[in-house]
């Protein structure tokens with residue numbers, strides 16, 4: 196299989212998509228930009244919990260405005276991301292993610308499931324980016340500090356925002372603040388290392404033949420995503436259609452991840468999404484993955500399990516989930532599914548026959 200370093204991402208110079216990057220599955224479902232995820236203004240939060248809950252059940256995603264993260268910071272994060280990906284290929288390779296590694300420069304982990312390469316490059320930060328950033332800018336005083344400063348501030352503010360959103364999401368399921376405290380899912384987040392994924396999708400001479408980032412669900416509770424202004428590319432699967440998520444200046448996209456699907460006992464949709472590319476413009480996105488403390492077991496919340504609806508998934512920790520995802524990709528959730536009462540009953544009877 197061709198690797199990232201074989202190509203060095205000199206995409207700009209290519210007149211057409213090479214075979215190594217040519218996908219045939221882009222049109223597996225019809226596409227529409229007539230409909231899209233709800234846009235919720237957090238600055239008028241009277242009905243925020245209800246609107247967010249509905250979006251999580253019906254779409255598994257929504258956009259937020261009035262979220263309190265300064266536009267100036269979003270611009271700074273975008274400029275620093277742009278600066279990183281504009282470095283010469285050999286310089287970016289110095290911070291390449293090693294085999295089995297999690298942080299640094301490279302293609303998204305899920306690319307190992309495909310024979311074709313993505314039309315993108317990524318940079319993953321877990322906790323502090325200082326070590327990786329120093330490899331990118333070894334000589335320039337403070338070049339890495341500007342980069343790390345912007346990313347750290349973004350991670351700090353998105354973490355607080357993610358906690359607020361999760362609280363609204365859980366309240367929308369009819370849980371009380373006491374239920375949520377007892378379950379502990381929103382606790383200890385100061386000890387959780389923030390995970391950021393920076394993505395760059397260069398302009399592509401044949402966007403219909405290239406895949407920016409293949410369809411996947413995120414493993415987190417929720418992901419908060421900033422997409423650069425004016426260049427669309429994010430699509431999510433709704434029913435049997437790919438639906439575009441148009442970039443709104445200053446807005447953030449929230450995706451429901453697999454762990455929220457588990458704690459909600461299947462009520463919140465973990466949304467399948469992908470990124471497609473653009474003929475004339477490069478695109479940047481920055482995703483913050485909000486997850487639990489490493490030791491915490493994540494299972495359907497007690498109050499959401501009833502005699503009519505038993506637990507749909509078995510308990511799992513986030514590190515265990517991430518390592519399963521590396522092996523099973525989009526089959527990870529299904530691998531944790533518990534048999535329903537009817538299935539158990541059927542299995543028992545089949546065994547008797």
Ligand SMILES: C=C1C[C@]23C[C@@]1(O)CC[C@H]2[C@@]12CCC[C@@](C)(C(=O)O1)[C@H]2[C@@H]3C(=O)O
Pocket residue numbers: 297303304305306319390392411412413414415484517520
């Ligand atoms: C915490 C994480 C989520 C992630 C795997 C990772 O360890 C760091 C990168 C994340 C990312 C970003 C692009 C899509 C994705 C599926 C992938 O391949 O790497 C997600 C992972 C995930 O949500 O499972």
Ligand SMILES: O=C(O)CCC(=O)C(=O)O
Pocket residue numbers: 392394408413420422428429468469470479480482
């Ligand atoms: O670039 C995008 O819009 C999607 C990125 C994404 O899904 C991810 O980083 O997990």
Ligand SMILES: [Fe+2]
Pocket residue numbers: 411412413418468
């Ligand atoms: Fe994603």
